[in-house]
Amino acid sequence: MENLIDELKLKVIDALNLEGMTPEDISDDAPLFGDDGLGLDSIDVLELIVLLEKNYGIKITNPKEGKAVFRSIVVMADYVKEHRTK
Amino acid sequence: MRTSVIPSGASLPTLYRSLAGDYPKFFKMDTACRLGFLLAEMLAKEDTDRFTPRTDRAILFFSHEGSQLTDRNYAETIKDFPSPAIFVYTIPNTVTGEIAIRNKWAGETGAYVLPEFDGVRILELIREAFQDGETSSVMAAWSDCRSDEEWTAKAWLIERNEIEQIKELSL
Numbered sequence: 001m002e003n004l005i006d007e008l009k010l011k012v013i014d015a016l017n018l019e020g021m022t023p024e025d026i027s028d029d030a031p032l033f034g035d036d037g038l039g040l041d042s043i044d045v046l047e048l049i050v051l052l053e054k055n056y057g058i059k060i061t062n063p064k065e066g067k068a069v070f071r072s073i074v075v076m077a078d079y080v081k082e083h084r085t086k
Numbered sequence: 087m088r089t090s091v092i093p094s095g096a097s098l099p100t101l102y103r104s105l106a107g108d109y110p111k112f113f114k115m116d117t118a119c120r121l122g123f124l125l126a127e128m129l130a131k132e133d134t135d136r137f138t139p140r141t142d143r144a145i146l147f148f149s150h151e152g153s154q155l156t157d158r159n160y161a162e163t164i165k166d167f168p169s170p171a172i173f174v175y176t177i178p179n180t181v182t183g184e185i186a187i188r189n190k191w192a193g194e195t196g197a198y199v200l201p202e203f204d205g206v207r208i209l210e211l212i213r214e215a216f217q218d219g220e221t222s223s224v225m226a227a228w229s230d231c232r233s234d235e236e237w238t239a240k241a242w243l244i245e246r247n248e249i250e251q252i253k254e255l256s257l
Contacts (some may be wrong), residue, residue, distance in 0.1 A: 017169070017171060047169065
């Protein structure tokens with residue numbers, strides 16, 4: 001699980017083009033959205049949906065579901081672990 | 087008049103960590119917005135009422151390149167998957183919005199693309215901004231981003247009572 005969390009942090013940084021940010025800047029359980037966390041917004045959900053499909057074969061068709069899945073890196077890792085097809 | 091400068095090629099994430107560090111949205115920004123954000127941080131740190139919402143400070147940005155660097159980066163992503171996160175930075179005035187949101191400055195904003203730096207013309211436009219009867223200070227910047235490593239970035243924070251003494255702005 002730790003490996004998956006680290007891997008996801010790197011993939012999120014890459015997918016969202018967060019140049020200069022390091023995995024250490026992202027707390028495992030900090031909210032990804034809103035000003036209290038990473039500051040992501042609804043536009044970024046689309047990028048993260050593509051990330052899951054490309055890398056783990058997970059298709060999220062409902063963006064509202066996406067927002068729940070992307071609550072934090074830990075939540076995201078749990079979801080990937082349970083639903084990945086590759 | 088306060089001024090701020092970011093030397094071309096400086097590490098913007100390093101500068102961010104030393105000046106702010108509490109605004110992760112910085113990492114989402116393109117280079118042009120990062121420059122504007124940091125120029126504003128340097129100027130605003132001396133404000134006594136930092137982050138108090140205000141409508142009397144205008145933000146005027148000038149450049150030659152506009153958002154062309156990010157336009158090109160976005161065009162590259164179209165070959166694979168068009169990136170919405172990059173697309174939002176494909177207009178030159180995004181930087182003024184980022185600064186307004188961060189600092190709670192709800193005054194006038196403007197982004198101008200000029201053929202080249204023109205300190206007299208820029209000063210004229212700053213002077214015009216004071217004509218609305220509400221603006222008491224203007225943050226103006228020449229922030230010209232030619233690549234992710236090469237730029238000219240200088241900003242001025244000018245109060246209404248200073249404007250008549252200034253004859254020209256220079257880089």
